[in-house]
Amino acid sequence: MALSREAIVEQLQKIAGPEQVITDEQVLKENSHDRYRKLQSVFGIYALPLPAAVVKLTDVEQVSAVLKFLNENKINCVPRTGGSATEGGLETIVENSVVLDGSGMNRIIKIDADNMLATAQCGVNLEVLENQLRAQGFTTGHSPQSKPLAQMGGLVATRSIGQFSTLYGAIEDMVVGLEAVFPNGQITRIKNVPRRACGPDIRHVIIGNEGALCYITEVTVKMFTYQPENNLFFGYALDNMKTGFAILREIMVTGFRPSIARLYDAEDGAQHGFDQFAEGKCLLIFMTEGPKGISRATGEGIEEIVARYDECRKVNTQIIENWFNHLNWDPSKVQAERDFMRKNLNLGFTTEVSGNWSCINTIYENTIKRIREEFPHAEDLTMLGGHSSHSYQTGTNMYFVYDYNVVNCAMEEELEKYHVPLNAMIVEETLKAGGSMVHHHGIGKYRTPWTKEEHGSAYYILKALKDVFDPNGIMNTGTIYPLK
Amino acid sequence: MKIVVCFKTLADYPMLTERDWRVDEQHQVDLAWVRQVYNCYDESALELALQLAHDGPDAAACETTALSIDDSRADLFLRHLYAVQYDRAVRIDCGEEVDLRFNPLAVSLLLASYIREIGGQQLVLIGSEGGMGDNRQTGFLVAERLGWPCIREVIDVVPEESRECLCVTSRREGAVLTQTVGLPLVLVIGNVLRSPYLRVPTLKEKLAGKKKQVLVLSPTDLAIAPDNLSGNDRTLVGLFRQRQDRQCVMLAGENAREKAKTLYHQYLAERLKG
């Protein structure tokens, strides 16, 4: 028989200590969701089942004991650290779930400058780690917009990516070794070695598991030399996204690796005030970094390639540098957004997808066209556009951005009326063209209807992971894997 | 009722760092590369006017005008104001040579002339701060030039019940003042709590706004000779960044508790006693 709410709390208190088990209603409410339900939370609406408790985790043995207990009693849990997720991955959709909060495990364990390895517990805020590294002349190379909020565990669990990915790669390229705990209490450590050929790369079972397979307690990432004095910025206005994609491709294929390579459409660019300098234009942005010679050579290469396209006009680099310096979300920006949402009933969402060079422009054009023509509440849209911000040898991503006024609609119905159908159109157009439906936010709980289609015949492998590692289905139910 | 809101856009100052504040020999700061935003008081004024005009029962009888004295960079904002349903968007362009930063007399002359000669509005809303010069005088001077009454530090305005008058709420030192007043009138807008931000236009409205023409006027169109603009009661003789005298001591410590301890024992314990 399932344990009662009270019994769950009581048992958790025995395992973790009474002070570590929080049942304060406000805390439970805040831990029942993530930024997916941002408008509702602004109005104090918490529609999901509240978790039975939030457990403030302190060490790996305790994580193991707690998971073992939850597994034996088939109690669903939601692993959580910084809480900046956007796709519902942190929502407690099952009655009497337990939120496993690792934010208190926030020790930087080792900065190993010899081997260029930085080891941190799951609750270490990326910005804290990054600042410590920078003070010693190093960087993680990881800089997602959520850097001031996000913590190492969550960043790895969601396969996050940062603004400098084109040079440094995404989190999966940075993680060297890991420690994770599986639902049966098994603690696993993957050692830190530069490379090996000892069977499949098992790190990839853990990286991107979104709390649906295991709990990440410790992460070791690569360190890079920090030399911002060599950073160079470049900006170009142009008429068409298609040209922009072609330029991005040429730069990547020729062999240049700027740290930032972005392409904004006119609508999205206006959100950053670029319309004030190039009204109605798309914008290409590059930053090069690294050793002076490489940074300069990369910059020259970019300039040479762009010069071949008559459509492009150079933009004052100060504008680009200033944009770059104010890119991140900090708590005050999140607050300003909340205040604006409340007063203006206007909010925005993003959906990020990827595609090979041959289909990315099709994805962009078809998606925008379809939303304009088919979305039944298009008259409430206040913004619709997007940008590409992470390029690869073989293709790039597309980050769709859309804002809307909430009109004639209860707060509880806002997502169903607006975000859900918009998100669906983007995902469908992407899959149809042969791209991937999620580039870097994780599947969360709302893109699961397409998980099988995304993976096709390889879903067999994905499903096997769940069957083997979480046979009782207690790990973040409804995330990555569709609810049965 | 015809309403005009006079607004300025400003460089988004918090985006600037210490090294960006460089003043040249002509007392100019190059901010051309910095993104512009509405002055926050003007933004409140712009929204307040829309609510006064459109959300009441006499919406059809109201006409709203947004007016700015600026170069063509302001057109983007003026078309944005068309998109949020301003009826008219007007820009007065004085050319590059005229420096109006520290000349509220000239600014008020241009605004008052427009209102008297062309616009014919009876209600003027204007933010309390002004442009880069932070002169804080333009609203008062517009009232003087028009010979109209003026209310400062306004935080709200709604039609009075009979709709003959306006009910204006303003802040005073240590008090809130509510006045029922007739037109014509100049309102200098302060911290509007109820609706500090401008509404967001839909894509359709933005598209329609982009197609509308901003009315651009020169001083000559307002029957103002260029000499009249260069006259000023003051002259800028220096513009400089103030040196900060304090040297901030950063407290180190393992964690917040350590830092709080140091703060208390080394710096606050004695001072708290007074």
Next chain:
Amino acid sequence: MKAAMVMHADADILLQAAELNSLLAGPADHLDSLEMWLLYHEKPPENIPRFAYPLAAIRLLQVDAPDVPEAVLHVLQQIQSNRKMDMLLFCSDGLGQELCTRLAYRLGGSSALTVERCLVVDATIAVERPVYGNNLMARIRLELRPYCLSVAKKGKGSPLEATRDTAFFETVNLPPLQIDWLKAWAIEVDEGESALAAAEIVLAVGNGVQSRENMQKMQVVADTLGAEIGASRPVVMSAWSDMNRLIGMSGHILSPRICIAAGVSGAGVFRGGIRNSRFLVAINTDKQAAIFEIADVGIVDDLFAVLFELESIVRKATAQNDAVAAQERQNGD
């Protein structure tokens, strides 16, 4: 040069006087005479500030409608036409600013508001005042007489001493102005304001506080420290704090003994409000935050973590002191 200070008895005239007094330092040597024009509504004040400069006269001006600047301007115009001052100094509040601007216009003089310094250079008056969102200071020469200046707010500082010597008092009777556009009015007093303005210890809270609930937690910290809470514009505009708690160029300009600025990035307009604090502590997670530029002591950390620790330290210390005091009292008996 003849100068008059225009003050109004409704506000604290000793504080107004302290601000105006500081402005006089520059032109003092060039003053032939200095008068005070004191506006009042019903009853003239009993206490008059004692200035560092001898007053040639104190003229009492009664106004019917003190909340209608047009009525006050009418009175000032008349007295100036008799007295013909070269310089008129106005208070730092909204009324002072409005009167300064409009009277200068009517008299054909020069005006400037938020004046931090007044200088005499080659027999002309120059002022320094903050511009560009308090990021730069401008020096401006005033070209036309009378020079009308409204002083910048300085915060509480030390009010001037009062004197009851009313020997110079001269009541000026002037015909009032008919106001027909004002149909009705009501005024409601706002309590919180004076508490912050007079505070010796201020906890200045910015956007980093993140919510109304957290703001209430800040109140607990403030109570233990014996501090009054002030807030930045974003906090006030989010309605986490009352408007009368606003710190900055358009709110309170303070000069407390201790100011703790927590979670404020330090935009120019905000910094202007606490710059004159005698001891300034800044707490912010961003070590690049501009607030550290004007702080004596800085802490890079989470504001809640630091302030809750500080609160607990101060609470324990206070309890200890109370216990010691109680013990001493007992021993004394």
